[in-house]
Amino acid sequence: MKSFPIIDLHQDISYYYVSGASGLTFKLGDFDVDMPGRHGDIPKFREANVRIIFSSVFCLLSTISPRIKEQLKRGYAVELRAWTPKATHTTALEHIKVYYKLAKMYPDDIVLISTRDDIDTAIRGDKIGFLLALEGTYMLEDLDDLQLYYNLGIRSIQLTWNFDTRYAASCMSAKDYGLTGEGEELIREANRLGMIIDLAHASKRTHLEAAEISKLPLINSHVNPKKIHDIPRNLDDEMYEAIKKTGGVVGFMCDLLGKKKDIETYADSIMYVYETFGPDILAIGTDYFGLIDSAPPRGLEDITKFRNLFNLLAKKGMSQTDIEKLAYKNALRVILEHAKNWKTKIP
Numbered sequence: 001m002k003s004f005p006i007i008d009l010h011q012d013i014s015y016y017y018v019s020g021a022s023g024l025t026f027k028l029g030d031f032d033v034d035m036p037g038r039h040g041d042i043p044k045f046r047e048a049n050v051r052i053i054f055s056s057v058f059c060l061l062s063t064i065s066p067r068i069k070e071q072l073k074r075g076y077a078v079e080l081r082a083w084t085p086k087a088t089h090t091t092a093l094e095h096i097k098v099y100y101k102l103a104k105m106y107p108d109d110i111v112l113i114s115t116r117d118d119i120d121t122a123i124r125g126d127k128i129g130f131l132l133a134l135e136g137t138y139m140l141e142d143l144d145d146l147q148l149y150y151n152l153g154i155r156s157i158q159l160t161w162n163f164d165t166r167y168a169a170s171c172m173s174a175k176d177y178g179l180t181g182e183g184e185e186l187i188r189e190a191n192r193l194g195m196i197i198d199l200a201h202a203s204k205r206t207h208l209e210a211a212e213i214s215k216l217p218l219i220n221s222h223v224n225p226k227k228i229h230d231i232p233r234n235l236d237d238e239m240y241e242a243i244k245k246t247g248g249v250v251g252f253m254c255d256l257l258g259k260k261k262d263i264e265t266y267a268d269s270i271m272y273v274y275e276t277f278g279p280d281i282l283a284i285g286t287d288y289f290g291l292i293d294s295a296p297p298r299g300l301e302d303i304t305k306f307r308n309l310f311n312l313l314a315k316k317g318m319s320q321t322d323i324e325k326l327a328y329k330n331a332l333r334v335i336l337e338h339a340k341n342w343k344t345k346i347p
């Protein structure tokens with residue numbers, strides 16, 4: 001039997017190619033090859049029944065700055081390589097080009113999602129849909145740049161990575177100022193364009209204020225609850241509540257789970273949010289390819305293992321209908337809500 005269809009709210013596929021798979025435990029290789037140990041590729045996505053992947057456009061470069069290393073260590077409670085937002089336009093474009101190239105190299109398997117028709121193609125299972133998503137707003141020198149990135153195919157925008165922006169405070173901010181005036185405008189403009197606003201890596205105040213302003217459902221694409229692992233990067237109950245209030249979803253991440261990093265803890269993380277906030281907020285946001293200096297949970301080494309997760313959740317008492325919501329239906333609901341605003345003609 002085929003597993004449930006999957007929509008994954010966060011993978012860093014372009015990072016894997018732009019950075020030559022550095023820092024990851026597997027080798028660089030063609031995307032139509034089932035590479036041992038790789039988190040995903042066309043054969044694995046097909047086997048796992050993946051329909052849509054939010055494909056992250058990262059815009060940061062490696063740095064050896066001790067100050068940044070220290071800041072990140074506070075946020076994650078582990079040491080990992082440091083990054084800095086530099087040459088962000090150029091870096092973002094380089095990542096976007098990787099997705100364009102993959103779609104061109106594998107036209108029978110990959111579609112870049114920019115229209116309602118593309119969503120239907122992906123959901124039917126004809127092709128795997130890549131929904132391009134900016135990780136951070138560092139490349140937006142002014143609000144008009146949002147339209148430019150929309151025209152390039154971007155359909156989701158994360159307000160911050162681990163550094164503050166001129167629009168919003170990040171989860172590792174030294175002073176949580178929430179949204180700036182420009183940040184409020186950015187949200188209105190993203191709503192108008194139908195770009196899905198992603199609060200991953202954003203501060204608590206940013207979550208609460210964005211939920212007040214956004215007219216469309218918000219997401220946090222890759223995160224876990226502080227109840228499972230209490231670090232600044234994870235969410236407290238009020239933040240889940242804020243996203244829930246907008247009709248949005250939160251993606252469970254294959255990291256930030258604490259010491260016992262395995263499929264059981266990942267399932268516990270889902271069950272906690274399920275029992276506290278109900279089934280409509282649940283989604284998957286693996287962060288595969290983006291788990292730098294860190295391995296996925298034992299039992300979820302790649303995307304094909306998610307069928308085992310669904311079985312485990314069923315054993316823990318989750319209904320088939322609710323597992324289906326987690327796997328793709330909730331995320332699809334949010335995408336379709338935004339697609340109503342998508343215009344194919346450039347104004």
Ligand SMILES: [Zn+2]
Binds near residue numbers: 200
């Ligand atoms: Zn991230």
